[in-house]
Amino acid sequence: MSPSGSFGAPPGPSFGPPFRSAPAPRARPPWRRVLARHRRGLAALSAAVAVLAVIVAVRPTPAPTGAVLVAARDLPAGSTPGPADLALVALPTALHPAGVLHAVGQATGVALTGPLRRGEPVTDVRVAHPGGPHDPGTVVLPARFADADAVAVLRPGDRIDVLAAPAPEHPGPARLIVPAAIVMARPTATGSSAGALLILEVPRTVAAELAGVAGGSVLTYTIHRFVGGPVATNRE
Template sequence: MRARAARLRRPLAALSAAAAAGLALTALRPGPAPSVRVLAAARDLPAGATLGGSDLRALDLPPPAVPAGAMRSGAAGRVLAGPVRRGEPITDARLVGAGLLRGYGPGTVAAPVRVADAGTVRLLRSGDRVDVLAGPPSDGADDGPGKAGQWGGDARVVVSGVRVVTVPRPRDDGGQQGALVVLATDRVQAQALAGAGTALSITITGT
């Protein structure tokens, strides 16, 4: 019995040493790297898109790689200010709202304006400077088919030299005419635009 125990002692000691080494390695092994879960685009999305659940996916990023203003929740139902690529993290600056106005200075608001000439709006890009003019539309009685709503009378300048923030993608607006553009204005200018009526035109003045 003693001889047999002596023969087994060495293998058992080796097994014990191996087990101890394994436990030590497990204890020393670093845990999973820290990460932050943010929302990213599930596919390429155009400017003006209203985000739905299928447009977003979770993305785990190491903390140093998380962009400022990254959205962790609350992006569904928001409107994109510019196009995003598949896999790109969604940030507040990509959404129509306060984050979109970063860099415009204090007191700036985003004023959506419906312009009568949708063709002119298609020429606009973010950062363009524009004048917004208002004037009474003609009654269209003598304008012929498709001419109702053309300009009549003298136009007046409502705001001048304001920046284009974004041009939302055209959508089904329930039959409304023209096209939307979002402008960076102060509150006084925004109130003037809100009270200027629906016959609005835009003149591009530069960048």
């Protein structure tokens, strides 16, 4: 009991900590509010970027490509294509055929030794270069055949076996002179000589013999291979 006769703490200064109100919450920066508002969209974007990074990492390197010459439309054997008949397309270099041509001028105006389908690559063996053989071991020379009508069915690229028939005063079987000669060209008949002329590509080893028999024997041929398949009624 205090001297005043009442219970309780004596008057005087308080010894406990003073009472303070709780501080007001601090406002978040604007960028945090933006992140909080779009957190789901940002999470989806991050996941998409991660997936894209994985795809790019495992995707194989694109194969190198190069331009090759192809037929712009179906071309028959023996035809002489112009610029509109040919086109350049890009193909993977690993798929380029051996001897493929890379410029339109390489096949423009020269006879085809075989038919070409639209989009088929043009290779060096599909064009008959006038004045020059395909193989260094061969030569090109003219040969006159007795039967002009028989020669008329031939065209550049055909392969024939050249035969020499004996002169009428010495009958006997025909003799094989050149097996599988390539017809390079069939010049237009002038009417000044009998028979018909062919420009042939033949091996060097038989060129001299063919030139020797051409003056005293009658030349004929057998079909070794038509470049266009079976004999057609009109091969022009």
